[in-house]
Amino acid sequence: MSTNEISTPSNFIKKIIDEDIAKSTFGGRVHTRFPPEPNGYLHIGHAKSICLNFGLAQGYGGLCNLRFDDTNPTTEEAEYVKAMKEDIRWLGFDWQDREFYTSDYFDQLYEFAMQLIKEGKAYVDSLSPEEIKEHRGPWNEPGKGSPYRNRSVEENLQLFERMRAGEFKDGTQTLRAKIDMTSSNMNLRDPILYRIIHAKHYRTGNRWCIYPTYDFAHGQSDSIEGITHSICTLEFEDHRPLYDWFLDALKIHHSKQIEFARFNLNYTVMSKRKLIELVEGGHVSGWNDPRMPTLTGMRRRGYTPEAIRNLCEKTGVSKVNSVIDAAMLEDCVREDLNKRAPRVLAVLNPLRVVIENYPESEVEYIDAINNPEDPSAGTRKVPFSRVLYIERDDFMEDPPPKFYRLAPGREVRLRYAYFIKCVGVTKDKKTGEIVELRCTYDPETRGGQAPDGRKVNATIHWVSADHAVEAEVRLYDRLFLKEDPTDVPEGVDWKANINPNSLVTLNSCQVEPSLAGAEPGSRYQFERLGYFCVDSVDSSPGKLVFNRTVSLRDQWAKVLKAEKWRTA
């Protein structure tokens, strides 16, 4: 698999692995793991870790385990396990039969704890949480040892057994490692190994009332599974000495912890607390709202796993805190969809057009290319008739110089069909709103070419009024107006940065008839507009609902924006 390796960019983790392979540190093995805590939904930040861990294993011909790190019964649920598995599979990764749970190791971890007690390396502390905090001290002063620090092995064994038996209340006793209360690394000031939590665990039920902490569980779980490279995020850097301490003290397989920088994206939030706030505050429709950075939301939005994987690959791996530009994500999505999304004609804001010189009852079927990037996608027939809909934005009564679409007296091409010329504008007498355009077509231009060689400046999309299918279209945009949504003045809620136009729903869009039976989740390019997918929740054969995944790049929008600046 090292051929795969050469094609993808190098990074510091690969260098470490290369060295380990060269020195045969782990017998040349590469075995990673993705260890989520099942207490929420996976988001794009997790995707980075998933791609890294599974990708590394793939690239080196190794293995990657899926391990649910479920040591805290108060926050974890089976529902999350299910959702996470679905998301990881959707992303394109397979853990085969290697689906593990830290809770499966509770017995073994308990044995490890006993071993440490017997060796005088752990003790039961009867200090209260407040007292423990106080003894630990601030980071510029050494901490003080607990008065219970030197209990005998016998007493500790007995107490620990009583902890497990449920004889104590939550928070009254802990098992701590005896390391160094004066360490400048707070993690080594006698870290807690076990705490008492009388709560039902979603997998082990009421079998346990003491639960290992992350520090005591993670490294040992890696060890049990024979993990070679345990990749985690930067904030665990200070925990590495502890990670190493446990494995050394227990004299068991020692995997290597490597830390990398978390993946951050601008114009969104990633912290669980904030995501919950968005959901519970009704600012989005749920965890799978297409504007959410969750994998379930992105899937519903129409993003492809390939695009997300490509983004993770392209953004590299380092130890510097960084923020990826949402434009990068959008570029990856467009790059992928451009190659594979079939093109269709859809009118979002319909403006009725009557072709005055086109026969009343005639219908012809015009060939349209399904995907110019992929000739094998073939062609389809699109009905054309006397009354059409075009995009309201494609007509201006009094166009500025750089607008080269339809205007009174002007000729444009209807995609794949004819040249039409605007010969009249019908307005609502009261409101003055344009309700209809009167046009003529040139029969000689069928297919879009004029025999006399005359050119038009624009090609616009259209649908036949009688044949079009009505649809709802949800135009999604970035959820926040600011790159950093949490950047608010003192006292202002970060949610004030929510983009009020992040969702615009259009109800009477007209799409070409071939879309009538479109499958939920299927993706299309609406020509000249963007990429859209059939909503997997609300769309039905009787009522099509499309989500805008991402718009097409839009030069005209840039011109408008530039004009706005100039006139502002």
Add this chain to the structure above:
RNA sequence: UGGGGUGUGGUGCAAUGGUAGCACACCGGCCUUUGGAGCCGAGAAUGGAGGUUCGAAUCCUCCCGCCCCAGCCA
């Protein structure tokens, strides 16, 4: 304040003593039956100050900035 980590164009990542490169973004042009796609081009960076060296993003010294750690969360 103690400890750990980290600084390369606007953003993200390369370059481990030898011409600072790639992608995204931005700007200009070409092409175009999608103002899409594609193609071409421009601008733009080594946190700072010293030092070692023929030569420093890279090695040394000092300084500065940013991030993480005082949960019985992970």
